[in-house]
Amino acid sequence: MKKISLLGATGSVGTQTLAILREHPDQFALAAMAFGENIQTALPFIHEFKPDLVAVKNKQVADRLKIQLDSSTRLVYGIEGMIEAAVHPDSDLLINAVLGSIGLEPTLAAIEAGKTIGLANKETLVTAGHIVMKRSKKLGVPILPVDSEHSAIFQSMQGQDRSAISRIIITASGGSFRDKTRDELAGVTVKDALNHPNWSMGAKITIDSATMMNKGLEIIEAHWLFDLPYEKIDTLIHRESIVHSLVEYADHSVIAQLGCPSMLVPIQYALTYPSRLTLKQTKTLNLSEIGSLHFQKMDTHRFPCVSLAYHAGKTGGSMPTVLNAANEAAVQAFLAGKIAFLDIERYVERALTNHHVIKDPDLKTIEAVDKETRAFVKEQIN
Numbered sequence: 548m549k550k551i552s553l554l555g556a557t558g559s560v561g562t563q564t565l566a567i568l569r570e571h572p573d574q575f576a577l578a579a580m581a582f583g584e585n586i587q588t589a590l591p592f593i594h595e596f597k598p599d600l601v602a603v604k605n606k607q608v609a610d611r612l613k614i615q616l617d618s619s620t621r622l623v624y625g626i627e628g629m630i631e632a633a634v635h636p637d638s639d640l641l642i643n644a645v646l647g648s649i650g651l652e653p654t655l656a657a658i659e660a661g662k663t664i665g666l667a668n669k670e671t672l673v674t675a676g677h678i679v680m681k682r683s684k685k686l687g688v689p690i691l692p693v694d695s696e697h698s699a700i701f702q703s704m705q706g707q708d709r710s711a712i713s714r715i716i717i718t719a720s721g722g723s724f725r726d727k728t729r730d731e732l733a734g735v736t737v738k739d740a741l742n743h744p745n746w747s748m749g750a751k752i753t754i755d756s757a758t759m760m761n762k763g764l765e766i767i768e769a770h771w772l773f774d775l776p777y778e779k780i781d782t783l784i785h786r787e788s789i790v791h792s793l794v795e796y797a798d799h800s801v802i803a804q805l806g807c808p809s810m811l812v813p814i815q816y817a818l819t820y821p822s823r824l825t826l827k828q829t830k831t832l833n834l835s836e837i838g839s840l841h842f843q844k845m846d847t848h849r850f851p852c853v854s855l856a857y858h859a860g861k862t863g864g865s866m867p868t869v870l871n872a873a874n875e876a877a878v879q880a881f882l883a884g885k886i887a888f889l890d891i892e893r894y895v896e897r898a899l900t901n902h903h904v905i906k907d908p909d910l911k912t913i914e915a916v917d918k919e920t921r922a923f924v925k926e927q928i929n
């Protein structure tokens with residue numbers, strides 16, 4: 548029986564994690580969960596999985612939830628509460644599926660507490676990959692990818708000679724607007740942007756897919772997770788999202804992981820690694836029914852966010868923190884109807900240009916840069 552701490556329990560990855568726990572009650576139990584403010588979604592989960600500890604965003608949410616819970620559930624709040632959930636003494640594994648760079652501190656706390664981490668929260672690695680990976684390596688704490696492409700790469704590396712990897716190829720669906728020209732992007736709506744062709748995900752990552760910033764974040768995430776230079780990280784547009792990513796070796800052998808698009812598979816692999824369990828909730832891949840798969844070179848003119856991410860990643864230091872924070876702030880503004888779709892990349896670029904890079908930033912510096920960047924973007928928008 549593995550005991551799990553789950554951050555972001557009410558979100559897309561969080562609820563799918565709970566669906567896996569529900570399918571295998573003999574294998575998993577929920578020790579602690581954290582969410583933001585969606586009490587309506589969380590309450591049935593609390594009753595069903597009976598975690599010892601529940602963490603919420605702030606005191607107001609905690610007060611509202613408290614009157615609906617019995618005294619057997621401990622209730623905490625704020626970032627300290629989320630950290631308490633991440634390091635719960637009973638838990639063997641943390642699934643970090645919270646949204647945004649707020650996931651960084653709980654990740655670091657879990658590493659210090661020696662908890663294996665299944666990481667969906669890619670912003671953590673983008674914003675402070677050097678700190679996270681240094682501590683996890685030093686303490687021997689595994690960080691298992693949950694992001695579908697990184698899970699595919701991880702699965703394609705099992706039993707292989709990692710020193711013989713010549714490159715990894717991260718696939719990209721192209722997102723909601725993949726068939727639109729740049730001119731056609733000028734007037735797109737939030738509703739259109741949220742209509743991803745292959746994946747049903749939270750709002751922020753769906754917008755990231757449409758701008759292709761998701762691939763940019765994933766390039767930086769892969770750099771840290773697999774300790775590969777940016778020159779060995781490629782992207783490829785693959786509209787069906789069946790080939791989840793590929794690894795090419797020195798002998799030109801290419802190993803990939805395939806499957807119908809479902810986050811249940813990478814989530815479960817992180818939960819069971821290195822074993823595998825049955826998964827009734829996913830479809831069998833039937834390639835003869837699909838017939839053909841399509842691949843297309845990444846177009847960085849059409850999708851400039853990929854170039855912005857390579858630039859930030861290769862520059863290093865505090866630059867990826869700026870990329871992430873500016874993107875989080877700009878996407879939030881787009882979702883709130885305050886800026887246009889193409890403004891997202893403009894504000895990110897402006898924030899990168901405005902920033903004087905700080906080498907090897909510590910946690911405090913990263914938190915300060917994150918805050919300043921969000922303020923910069925907000926000020927520019929206003």
Ligand SMILES: NC(=O)C1=CN([C@@H]2O[C@H](COP(=O)(O)OP(=O)(O)OC[C@H]3O[C@@H](n4cnc5c(N)ncnc54)[C@H](OP(=O)(O)O)[C@@H]3O)[C@@H](O)[C@H]2O)C=CC1
Nearest residue numbers: 555557558559560582583584585645646667668669748749
């Ligand atoms: N969705 C997907 O298929 C994939 C997602 N990812 C990554 O996984 C992470 C989660 O994505 P996704 O599930 O789509 O996101 P969602 O928006 O669906 O869920 C986000 C979760 O984080 C919680 N949350 C947000 N802010 C806070 C806060 N301040 N304090 C506590 N909890 C908070 C939300 O709580 P509430 O809603 O209750 O306020 C919710 O539970 C992201 O980093 C994303 O990039 C990676 C690969 C695929």
Ligand SMILES: CC(=O)[C@@H](O)[C@H](O)COP(=O)(O)O
Nearest residue numbers: 694695719720721722756761
């Ligand atoms: C499911 C998952 O891992 C997402 O990150 C997904 O990859 C988004 O799709 P695209 O970014 O390829 O559109």
Ligand SMILES: [Mn+2]
Nearest residue numbers: 694695696765
């Ligand atoms: Mn992904």
